[in-house]
Amino acid sequence: MxxxxxxxxxxxxxxxxxxxxxxxxxxxxxxxxxxxxxxxxxxxxxxxxxxxxxxxxxxxxxxxxxxxxxxxxxxxxxxxxxxxxxxxxxxxxxxxxxxxxxxxxxxxxxxxxxxxxxxxxxxxxxxxxxxxxxxxxxxxxxxxxxxxxxxxxxxxxQDSMFWYRTDLFEAAKLDLPSDTDPLSADEWLDLGKRLVKRRLGKVKVYGLSVAALGVFLPLQTMTASAGGSLFAEDLASVDFSSPEALKALKWYLEYARADIGPNVVNPNPDGWDWPTYQANRMAMATDGYWFGGSIGADAKVAAVSRFAPAPQLGGTRVSPCxxxxxxxxxxxxxxxxxxxxxxxxxxxxxxxxxxxxxxxxxxxxxxxxxxxxxGTAFQKQAFQVQQRELEHFSVLTFSPYAQVTALDAVINKVLPGAIKSNTSAGKVADQLNSGMNELLTKGKEALR
Structure with missing residues (x-):
């Protein structure tokens, strides 16, 4: 009932x-x-x-x-x-x-x-x-x-910021991300591909973890960074077919198909990023400042961890919660x-x-x-990065016509098959539009 x-x-x-x-x-x-x-x-x-x-x-x-x-x-x-x-x-x-x-x-x-x-x-x-x-x-x-x-x-x-392990960067002979200038989304993805480690065809160390809080919100953020909006002005529909949203969708599809981190096809068996990151099996974790509470409680992990600004897909710098x-x-x-x-x-x-x-x-x-x-070098670096990031805090309006769990459910239904079959981003966008807009339409009608 x-x-x-x-x-x-x-x-x-x-x-x-x-x-x-x-x-x-x-x-x-x-x-x-x-x-x-x-x-x-x-x-x-x-x-x-x-x-x-x-x-x-x-x-x-x-x-x-x-x-x-x-x-x-x-x-x-x-x-x-x-x-x-x-x-x-x-x-x-x-x-x-x-x-x-x-x-x-x-x-x-x-x-x-x-x-x-x-x-x-x-x-x-x-x-x-x-x-x-x-x-x-x-x-x-x-x-x-x-x-x-x-x-x-x-x-x-600000949940698009990320933490990274300096030991894994140094082992891969890669420069550390800047404390002040955000990476581009493409640079970020490239680092993830370089940092992933496999054994017998299976991922042993994730290069990058994104979308720990679901996929819809990161896609909404990336679309905003590209200068667009997933939601229509009246918040009653989405459009993944717009140039900006399609760019964001293509980025996620490339990330998932590269299999360099947890995704809708191969989720993290640990359930969330911390156990994996702590065990030295994740190079970059897209988790906000709160993640430092776990890191700071483990002195060995804190000694090799740093915080970085939110990567950007386009020229509009956004960093939402x-x-x-x-x-x-x-x-x-x-x-x-x-x-x-x-x-x-x-x-x-x-x-x-x-x-x-x-x-x-x-x-x-x-x-x-x-x-x-x-009080510690780890805390000081994270605090300073976070203080600068506050200048770029953004409020991204969410729709009143559906709950985010429902929209993520559409993504979880559509994307796994599309990723495995190499379906084009355009066709994936059409499927997402169809499923989500049906929910949003029903939600709007219910409020009349």
Whole structure:
């Protein structure tokens, strides 16, 4: 009975008070009909948070309960579960989300709380102190970066930047990438081909890993760098056949066919880049500043690791954030004021200071940037590269008519066969346009 994450939801479907929707929501584990447990636990209210345990662990929950004077109920995040809870009008009080891709979708459906009044009154979270990345949590109905503020990021990275291992570059007798000038995408790809190592026809050391957060967003970024846009101006369709998008698609097809790194045909068996990079089996990893949190915890890896600017496909320098993970408050949440109290503690209190000094992402309050670690040579180099890259931060508007998981599902359906059969980029573009535009059209119709 739960709604699939690829369904083109409309506001009415989310808010319908149908028995079926309510049943779908309440049948999920932990999804009680009411999120206000004020009659239990000694009269304390309960704040229900839909998130992952990697975001809020048991220690953090205890600290939050002490700071808020409330109980915390943590429900493991799942997008299907979230959509079912919204449809059944049993929303949690707080939802973990990716501002860069979630905001347009949920804001367009009228299920997010406008937080501007809260920011205006807060003594802890001032709009003037917010890092520009928080603008991905704004949507005016037409574009991202403008209009009401619906959420806030806990930390972030510019996700087209990459880390590399100097030992593997030196072994291949290759010059190290510049700290200041971005590589061209073609130079980057060439380095990946030179750095890959094979044994008996199988890749033993990846030369380059791209698209760790899916393929659609890197293609959107490359298209923007080439001076174009994957989405039409009204965000209701995509066009992979434009010269700029076709250039980006050709680049990815060449990368995948060269088999120099994880791709839709041969994904990384480790599941993500860090175990592979740590084991000296990946020369370049396209992961933002947050990846330095893992690197910095391993002194041997840190000693041979450096950070580099985002490579560019064309003459328009862009360096966006694909995630901006944080929290938002559903419009029908039962405990909004308590949820905002959590906002102030989590985003502006000790947890925010601890995150800023950890190296696991750029803090989203400008006043916390001086807390970013610079104690070691590795941290200092990464910090300096990241500070310069901030000048090129870009907000790429995502469509409100489909979720990124649905668009990546089309890519994962089309590309493997096309890569293996050497299908032309033009034909691949047509297939992607057909599959994605059908989803976007249905999504737009659902909002009418």
């Amino acid at each position: 739960s709604l699939p994450d690829t369904a083109p939801f409309g506001r009415r479907r989310f808010l319908a008070a149908s028995a079926g929707a309510a049943l779908a929501a309440t049948a999920l584990p932990g999804c009680a009909a009411s999120v206000d447990d004020s009659g239990s636990g000694g009269g304390k209210k309960t704040l229900t948070i839909l998130s992952g345990q990697n975001e809020i662990d048991a220690k953090s929950i205890k600290a939050a309960e002490a700071a808020l004077g409330a109980k915390i109920r943590l429900i493991e995040f799942d997008v299907t579960k979230l959509n079912a809870m919204l449809a059944g009008n049993t929303p949690p009080d707080l939802v973990r989300g990716q501002g860069a891709v979630d905001t347009p979708f949920y804001a367009a459906r009228g299920v997010m709380t406008d937080l501007d009044p809260y920011f205006a009154k807060s003594e802890v979270l001032k709009a003037s102190d917010l890092d520009p990345v928080n603008d991905v949590w704004r949507f005016d109905g037409q574009k991202q970066g403008a209009g009401p503020r619906y959420g806030m990021a806990k930390d972030y990275s 694909f995630g901006a993970s944080g929290y938002w408050i559903p419009k029908d949440a039962k405990n909004k004021d308590l949820a905002w109290k959590f906002f102030e503690w989590y985003f502006g209190g000790q947890p925010a200071t601890d995150r800023a000094s950890s190296g696991w992402g750029i803090p989203t309050l400008k006043s916390l940037r001086p807390k970013m670690p610079q």
